[in-house]
Amino acid sequence: MTQDELKKMVGDLAATYVKDGMVVGLGTGSTVKFMVDALGRRVAEEGLKIIGVPTSDRTAEQGRQLGIPIKSIDEVAQIDLTIDGADQIDTDFQGIKGGGAAHLFEKIVAINSKRNMWIVDQSKMAPQLGSFPLPLEVIPYGSQQLFKRLAANGLKPAFRENAGQRVLTDSKNYVIDLHLGKIDDVFQLARYLNQQVGIVEHGLFLNVVNTVIVGYADGPKVLDAPERPDYRAIKA
Ligand code: 5RP
Numbered sequence: 001m002t003q004d005e006l007k008k009m010v011g012d013l014a015a016t017y018v019k020d021g022m023v024v025g026l027g028t029g030s031t032v033k034f035m036v037d038a039l040g041r042r043v044a045e046e047g048l049k050i051i052g053v054p055t056s057d058r059t060a061e062q063g064r065q066l067g068i069p070i071k072s073i074d075e076v077a078q079i080d081l082t083i084d085g086a087d088q089i090d091t092d093f094q095g096i097k098g099g100g101a102a103h104l105f106e107k108i109v110a111i112n113s114k115r116n117m118w119i120v121d122q123s124k125m126a127p128q129l130g131s132f133p134l135p136l137e138v139i140p141y142g143s144q145q146l147f148k149r150l151a152a153n154g155l156k157p158a159f160r161e162n163a164g165q166r167v168l169t170d171s172k173n174y175v176i177d178l179h180l181g182k183i184d185d186v187f188q189l190a191r192y193l194n195q196q197v198g199i200v201e202h203g204l205f206l207n208v209v210n211t212v213i214v215g216y217a218d219g220p221k222v223l224d225a226p227e228r229p230d231y232r233a234i235k236a
Contacts, residue, residue: 027084
């Protein structure tokens with residue numbers, strides 16, 4: 001099977017988890033594109049009634065074209081289920097996202113969702129995170145100084161570019177990728193990154209996912225993550 005066939009397989013399966021009346025967070029990326037196509041078919045053929053909350057302009061446009069009613073995150077009371085892709089998932093169900101430069105909106109939608117599902121082909125599963133470069137969304141103002149600080153800390157930063165131009169997110173920020181190779185303590189790194197002024201959000205998604213669907217050549221596997229402490233219950 002090709003990688004695209006694996007992505008379509010998990011995308012189609014994930015779409016079957018969506019029930020009538022749900023508010024559904026719609027992730028971003030090539031795997032999610034298959035899932036949104038499948039949802040569009042269910043809306044057209046079965047009359048499935050849902051509201052989609054997209055995590056990028058790309059996904060919003062696709063959803064609208066397929067006739068999926070789209071609302072922004074602040075227009076809905078809650079999100080029942082978010083289905084998104086991922087760039088790397090370790091054996092503890094921690095993930096790296098942001099390969100498509102959408103991790104800021106993806107994280108906001110994820111932490112406001114009752115359940116989170118990730119859909120990936122088998123190449124995304126890894127014993128340890130870090131061989132996929134860790135994306136940071138950064139404010140352009142002062143980003144060169146931030147870059148120097150990250151480099152001085154040995155984090156091997158690189159501004160993401162496309163055809164010689166810095167990539168801009170939907171919020172018109174830059175992306176810096178950290179070429180770490182491996183991350184020994186994801187929680188410690190997340191704490192460090194959370195403290196750096198100018199980083200709007202990093203691509204470590206820790207204790208976020210509930211269910212992962214992995215596409216293998218012999219079929220999809222549905223994996224349930226352990227229950228985690230509810231970060232929404234943390235008091236100020
Ligand atoms: C976008 C993301 C995507 O979910 C991630 O990059 C996976 O994309 P794809 O399904 O195309 O491999 O985090 O910011």
